[in-house]
Amino acid sequence: MLLRTPWGLFALVWLDWVCARSWLVVGGIIVMDARYLVDSASDGAFAIDGNQRIVAWNFRVRRLLGHTRREVIGKPCSDVLRAVLPDGEPLCVPDCEGLRCFRQFQPFEAVSCRARHKDHHWVPLDITSVVTARRVRSDDELTGIATIFLHNGKDKSERPLADTRLQIFTFGRFRLSTGARGLKVEDWQRKQALTLLKLLVANAGRALPREILIDVLWPETDEGAGWKRLKVTVHSLRRELRAAGIHEEIVETTGKAYLLRREAIWLDSQAYEACITKGVGCRDRQRWEMALNHFSEAQRLYRGDYMEEDIHADWCAEERERFREVHLEMSADMAECHVKLGQYAEAVGVCRAILVVDPCREGIHRALMEYLAFLGHIDSARAQYHHCRQILATELGVEPMPETQKLYRQIIAGKGSVSATKPG
Numbered sequence: 001m002l003l004r005t006p007w008g009l010f011a012l013v014w015l016d017w018v019c020a021r022s023w024l025v026v027g028g029i030i031v032m033d034a035r036y037l038v039d040s041a042s043d044g045a046f047a048i049d050g051n052q053r054i055v056a057w058n059f060r061v062r063r064l065l066g067h068t069r070r071e072v073i074g075k076p077c078s079d080v081l082r083a084v085l086p087d088g089e090p091l092c093v094p095d096c097e098g099l100r101c102f103r104q105f106q107p108f109e110a111v112s113c114r115a116r117h118k119d120h121h122w123v124p125l126d127i128t129s130v131v132t133a134r135r136v137r138s139d140d141e142l143t144g145i146a147t148i149f150l151h152n153g154k155d156k157s158e159r160p161l162a163d164t165r166l167q168i169f170t171f172g173r174f175r176l177s178t179g180a181r182g183l184k185v186e187d188w189q190r191k192q193a194l195t196l197l198k199l200l201v202a203n204a205g206r207a208l209p210r211e212i213l214i215d216v217l218w219p220e221t222d223e224g225a226g227w228k229r230l231k232v233t234v235h236s237l238r239r240e241l242r243a244a245g246i247h248e249e250i251v252e253t254t255g256k257a258y259l260l261r262r263e264a265i266w267l268d269s270q271a272y273e274a275c276i277t278k279g280v281g282c283r284d285r286q287r288w289e290m291a292l293n294h295f296s297e298a299q300r301l302y303r304g305d306y307m308e309e310d311i312h313a314d315w316c317a318e319e320r321e322r323f324r325e326v327h328l329e330m331s332a333d334m335a336e337c338h339v340k341l342g343q344y345a346e347a348v349g350v351c352r353a354i355l356v357v358d359p360c361r362e363g364i365h366r367a368l369m370e371y372l373a374f375l376g377h378i379d380s381a382r383a384q385y386h387h388c389r390q391i392l393a394t395e396l397g398v399e400p401m402p403e404t405q406k407l408y409r410q411i412i413a414g415k416g417s418v419s420a421t422k423p424g
Contacts, residue, residue, distance in 0.1 A: 035047065035055075035056040037130070037147050038056040038057070038058045038147060039056070039058055041058060041060070041147075041149060042060075043060060043149050043150060043151050044058065044060040044061030044062075044063070044064040044065070044149070044150040044151070044152075045058050045060065045061060045147060045148065045149050045150065046058065046061050046072070046077070046147075046148055046150075047145050047146065047147045047148070048077045048102075048145070048146050048148065049145060050102075050103075051076075051290070051293040052076045052077050052078065052099060052293075052297070053074055053075065053076060053077075053293070054072045054073055054074065054075055054076075054077055054080060055073065055074075055145065056073075056147075057069040057072050057073065061150055064123060064125075064150055064152060065080075065081075065115060065116075065117055065118060065123060065150075066117050066118030066119055067080060067118050071118075076296065076297075076300070077092070077148070078092035078093060078096065078300060079300075081115050081116075082115060082116040083110075083113045083114065083115045083116075083125065083127070084113065084114050084115075085110075085112075085113060085177065085181060085182045089175055089177055089182030091110060091113055093169075093268070093300060093301060097110070097167070097179065098110075098127075098129060098146070098148070100266070101129070101131075102129070102131055102146040105131050106131065107128065107129050107130060107131065108127070108128065108129045108146075109126075109127065109128045109129075110126070110127045110179070111126045111127075112124070112126070113125045113126070113127055115150070123152070124152060125150050125151065125152065126150075126151045127148060127149070127150060127151075128148075128149045128151075129146050129147060129148050129149065130146070130147045130149075131145070131146050131147075165178065165246075165248070165264065165265060165266055166178055166241065166246050166250055166264065166265045166266070167265070167266045167268075168201055168265055168266065168267050168268065169268045169303070170201060170202075170267070170268055170269050170306055170307055171268055171269065171272070171301060171302050171303045171304050171305070171306060171308075171323075172303035172304030172305070172308055173303075173304070173308070173309060174194075174198060174307060174309055174310075176244075178244055178245055178246055183244050188236075188240050189236060189240075190232075190233060190236040190237075192217055192229075192233050192236075193233050193236040193237040193240060194237075195216075195217060196213065196217065196230075196233050196234065196237055197237055197251075197260075198307065198310065198316070199213060199216060199217075199315060200251065200258060200259065200260035201260060201267065202307070202315060202316050202319060203259075203260070204259075204260045204262050204265070204267060204270070205259065205260070205261075205262040206259060207254050207255075207257035207258065207259040208257055208258055208259065209256060209257045210227060210230055210256050210257060210258070211223070213230055213258065214226035214227065214229075214230055216315055217229070217230070217233070234251060234253075234258065237251060238250075238251060248264045249261065249264065250264050250265060268301050269306065269323070271301060272298050272301045272302060272323075273326070275294045275295070275297040275298035275301065276294070276295070276298050276326065276330050278294040279291045279292075279293075279294030279295040279298065279330070279333065280333065282294060283333060283336070283337065286340075288337045288340040288341050289337075289341060291333070291337050292334060292337040292338065292341070295330055295333055295334045295337065296334070298327075298330055299327075299330070299331070299334070302323075302327050305320055305323070305324065306319055306320040306323040306324075307319075307320060308320075324357070328354055328357060328358055328361070331350055331353065331354045332350075332354065332363075332364065332423050334350050335347040335350040335351055335354075335364075335367060335423050336423065338350065339371070344371050344374050344375050345375065347367075347371050348368060348371045348372060348375070351364050351367055351368040351371065351423060352368065355368070359391050359395070360391060360392065360395050360396060362388060362392065362400060362401060362404060363423055364423050365384060365385075365387075365388035365391075365400075365404065366388075366403065366404050366407055366423070367423030368381075368384050368423075369381045369384045369385055369388075369404075369407055369408070369411060370407065372384060373411045378411060378414075381411050382408070382411060382412070385400070385404070385407075385408040385411075388400055388404065
């Protein structure tokens with residue numbers, strides 16, 4: 001029996017022999033079979049574990065992308081590959097199409113992509129994968145290895161993709177894709193069809209009465225004329241999605257309302273919150289590294305403010321502020337995880353990023369002072385206190401809290417200590 005790939009045939013007998021070899025277990029994940037497969041591949045290949053971390057990397061992919069094995073092992077594959085679709089939309093995002101196939105133990109395929117070489121030029125690629133999985137511990141969230149094959153893309157013929165669900169990206173610029181192909185929403189005939197989709201996305205799974213939709217889309221129009229426009233816009237939206245190859249019904253009519261069917265889409269904001277929920281659960285169980293992996297996935301999904309192009313729209317303003325606050329809280333959780341793992345320099349970076357967004361968070365200023373003092377950067381810790389004091393005086397008209405002033409005095413006296421609690 002043979003396994004067909006775009007570049008040839010693999011004998012499953014050989015694959016079975018590889019998988020029958022002795023297993024090497026790292027962090028509860030089986031990696032030895034993947035390393036055999038990667039090292040034996042005739043194309044560029046690497047393997048990732050359930051946290052999207054690279055665990056194997058062959059010399060052919062080094063020649064293709066320029067990175068050495070030492071440079072990539074342990075890093076998230078999205079940070080290394082940085083692949084994009086033919087129209088420039090990112091393929092490598094947390095909880096990407098490939099990872100979802102991995103979790104379902106299904107192969108993934110994407111063609112005519114581009115990946116960023118170490119020297120920053122683009123490399124045309126076709127991508128396929130093989131999943132080998134086995135549960136090692138009963139408490140593992142995901143066990144197994146995905147082996148990714150990279151072929152320097154020369155054959156641009158269309159091939160079927162593993163999943164054609166509509167993928168919706170709401171953080172930063174609003175984007176749509178299906179499988180490994182971006183949708184050019186700017187070419188849609190009716191711009192209100194895109195606004196309607198955004199409204200439904202912001203209320204995914206909840207039915208929106210037509211009166212509310214009409215009031216947002218055409219506030220100056222009477223109900224009769226608005227209803228006619230809404231029907232035409234819904235029809236236009238469905239037509240655009242069908243033209244993009246999405247045959248499953250995305251927009252459902254329920255009575256005099258419309259809703260976006262959650263089970264028919266992948267939504268980055270839902271994936272983002274799922275990553276945070278997993279991270280918090282691991283943090284509460286003091287599984288700091290696993291928590292940090294989940295938080296890092298969430299951070300890579302958060303590409304900007306929620307629906308940032310609709311900055312003046314009332315219908316998404318509250319959700320935008322909620323996500324901004326959620327992201328700041330998650331970032332504080334990341335800093336705590338870094339400290340628990342002894343990664344104080346990384347915790348400093350996270351705190352600085354938080355203060356760029358919200359410079360009035362005194363608890364973050366205080367944590368940053370402690371981390372800098374621990375690293376021996378006493379002058380920087382003192383400067384951070386004075387910066388904090390200036391910000392609070394300018395923005396809020398208040399002095400730093402007593403515990404912040406106490407910490408400053410301790411740092412001056414050489415008694416600063418790193419807090420074991422979450423900053424904030």
